[in-house]
Amino acid sequence: MSGSSNLTLGTAITAPAIAEAGEKALEAAGLSPDAKAEVHAGMGLSGANVPALADGIRSFPFGYQSLALASDAVTACLGAHAGEDGGILILGTGSQGLALVAGKETTVGGWGFALSDDASGAILGRAAIRAAILSIDALAPSSDLTRLIMARFHDDPSEAVLWSQTATPRDYGSFAPLVFRAAGGDGVADHLIGHAIGSIVGMLDRLIHLGAPRIALMGGLAAPYRPFLPTRYDDVLIEPKGDALDGAFRLAKQDFQASPTQG
Template sequence: MQSNNMYIGIDGGGTKTEIMMCDEKGVVVARCVGGSTNVKSRSEDAIKQTLKELFHDLFIQADVAYEHVTGVFVSSAGGDRIWDQQRWREWIYDVAPGIRGKIDVHNDAYGALASGTFSMEGTVLIAGTGSIAYSILDGKSRRVGGWGYLLGDEGSGYDLGRQALSKVAHMHDGLMERDQEFMEIILTSLQVESAADVITAVYEDDYPRRKIASLAEHVVILAQAGNATARHIVGKALRSLLELVDEIHSEDVPLVLSGGMFQSAFMRMAFGNLFTKKYPQPQAIIHPDVPPVVGALVCALLMGEEAVTSEVKENLQSSSRSLNRSFT
């Protein structure tokens, strides 16, 4: 028998949006994935259409009524701005008018943090296309970074890609020593034959930011293989990320590493070594084994005053993995 207390978690990203539903015991009953819900890159009409499709599919999959939803938690970039919070609530009530539960909207750090700590306490460092560090202690939050690719995002995938292209340009112009291996890998990944073609490949792409960020994977692989140019770029990025954490991290507080950059074991280990040198006392570094959307579910449960016990945690982990496998 389906519970009358259902919770929805949403991880709204710049590339995709994930949405999950669970009961008060943490059993995930539905999962859907759709397009971006980032207002900086898509129109409101496009976002509302995406949400309409996601909610429609979610409730069909879960086979529950709207009125059984006790709470919704949205973890999305820009979710700490009042205007964006209002828009999210309006969108959800518009596409799912039967929902009577509370809708909480916060930035994407909340889902990322809770995916590691299964609470709303701790420090999280997100390094994906962008970068941000966020700390929540005793109900008080503080952020560093998250200024976007035009003003910041140091240590992010975009930052690595931009540095890589800058190195290629400087090598081409004779402003620095040529690293043939590095140049060939970067140019090949862009599907161009010469450095002169980089301008067209980047500036005429429909999503130049995403294209530049995609180069990060190749930079990391080169660094892992020992390429000096790539190691210099990665080292600079890691130091930038440590600076973000350094500003807000407190000892004896767990640090969650999230985002595409930390999907690489090499990057996790390299950052861990740098972090340990700065903080020699034992520190808990958590690499989440569930996606941020599960963290959003944790937040939804907590905001609904549900206890996230070890049983609930285990249910969230096992049932979400089961649904993830069905999507692959």
């Protein structure tokens, strides 16, 4: 394991972690560290869709012969459809859709916890905590879900307030499984999931409008959300053919083949 590769954290944090991951990959492949000078690397990194962040990591002296860089969503999509046209909808701590059609990539959402990601585990978990706090003040219904959540804070809203001061999207996302476990009879849980499904439907429709002939659901919440989606998507949604690592390999290979020296 290496550190975080999310480029929004800054090059000083992410570049050493990415370099370490690359060195471990060389070791796993039975190659010496010196071999990196002959390696055409492909990387899918969160935040690489922001040009300034991508430029910052490209300037780091990793030592590879060449470096093909894209967002982690792009490499996930390349892997999911084996390089063919298609779309993905990532449903995890964050959420983002992406369509790759005729060589053009278009993102849908994925602008982070503060501004976007309405179908993410982080937003779902935060909504559940907010519902629990509202129920304590008798401003919204209580349920088994809200009582369970408040028990995590010893039934003390002020404890939840202190927790929220340092809570990360991942921390909020840890409450999402509670919502799915309660769904199917718990009014609060069913309402929260229904709202999230509305966001997912909007992103799926947008990906279809962009021309994605097939869409793969990916991420830790893909399976929990799937039973709640309308049946009209049954002919569009597919299982991924590969993962982001497969996509990174395809990215590096495409960059190598497009290189003028390989013409």
